[in-house]
Amino acid sequence: MAPKLYYFAIPGRGEVARLLFHIGNVQFEDVRIDGPTWPEQKSKFPFGQVPVLELDDGRMLAQSGAIGRYVAKLAGLYPEDPIQAAFADQAVFLVQDVWDATLMPSFSLPAEERAKARQDALAGKGGDKLKQMEKLLEPVEKSGGWVAGGDKMSFADLEIYVSLSNLVCGMFDGIPKNLLDSYPVLKAYRNRVAQVPAIKAFYDKDGEGVRAAFRPDA
Ligand SMILES: N[C@@H](CCC(=O)N[C@@H](CS)C(=O)NCC(=O)O)C(=O)O
Missing domain, CATH: 3.40.30.10 (Glutaredoxin)
Incomplete structure (x- = not known):
């Protein structure tokens, strides 16, 4: 089975x-x-x-x-090299920090207070975490490489790509769909991962509704 x-x-x-x-x-x-x-x-x-x-x-x-x-x-998307695996994990834990700073606190609030809480988070700690992610990804984006190092995409690139796409998919009031316009490195990196042929093929088949935000150049 x-x-x-x-x-x-x-x-x-x-x-x-x-x-x-x-x-x-x-x-x-x-x-x-x-x-x-x-x-x-x-x-x-x-x-x-x-x-x-x-x-x-x-x-x-x-x-x-x-x-x-x-x-x-x-x-075959888990780095074999232990150091690359550790850098993959570093990126995944930063994804969690971004999520914790932008969205998680808002879920414990009444629905009508969530959008404002998220906007405040983006103007403060959440925005800081997104900038840290830009800093991490800047050399990666410049070289056209991958976040764990080496020449191969890993699960950590998928974690970042999915979390950025989730963030702007329209499910979360207060997070604008064009948020990544303010983070050009994140936007370029997200779009590049979205163009990986197997990923693009996945959303060519299943890219409606909130999944439209997972397409290249969304
Ligand atoms: N730490 C868990 C969190 C899982 C989680 O929060 N799942 C949510 C959906 S994203 C869920 O099952 N919610 C329904 C519920 O808690 O009843 C993980 O990363 O898998």
Whole structure:
């Protein structure tokens, strides 16, 4: 049996694994949970959350970071060199910092206060984190290379690409769709990753709605 990836239909935290399976040409079942059926399904997952990868022996692997690294190894997108793997992780943890500074605090607020909280975050700590990401990616973008170093795209490039695309996909009030115009390095890098043929092919097939923001030059 091919592994089953459980997540909602949105890109969210499930998209990196979906892309890794696709790029690596590794068989999997993309189980897209229908929102209204979630409450009755929640308890079958280890921590009551998704993404979860059900392995062929029935074991359930939770946590997007663990799933991403496992599937990256299957797909050949996990750096073999330990230092490159560490730089890949450095970038992924910075992605988490960006997310924590721009969006996470707003989720605990009432819906009508979220847009303002996100705008304030972008003007403060969230914007600072995005600038740090620009600094990290500037030499990468200049050389046309990849964030772990070496000459090969890794799962960390996908993590950055997916998180930037998620950020501007229109799902989060207060985060403008043209946010990356203010971060030209991030914009250029995101667009370059989006042009990788296997990634472009994925969104040529499944690039409607919020996934339009994952296309090249979105
Ligand atoms: N640390 C977990 C967080 C997972 C998480 O927050 N999942 C959300 C969707 S993005 C979820 O399952 N929400 C439904 C719920 O908590 O009931 C990961 O990275 O996988």
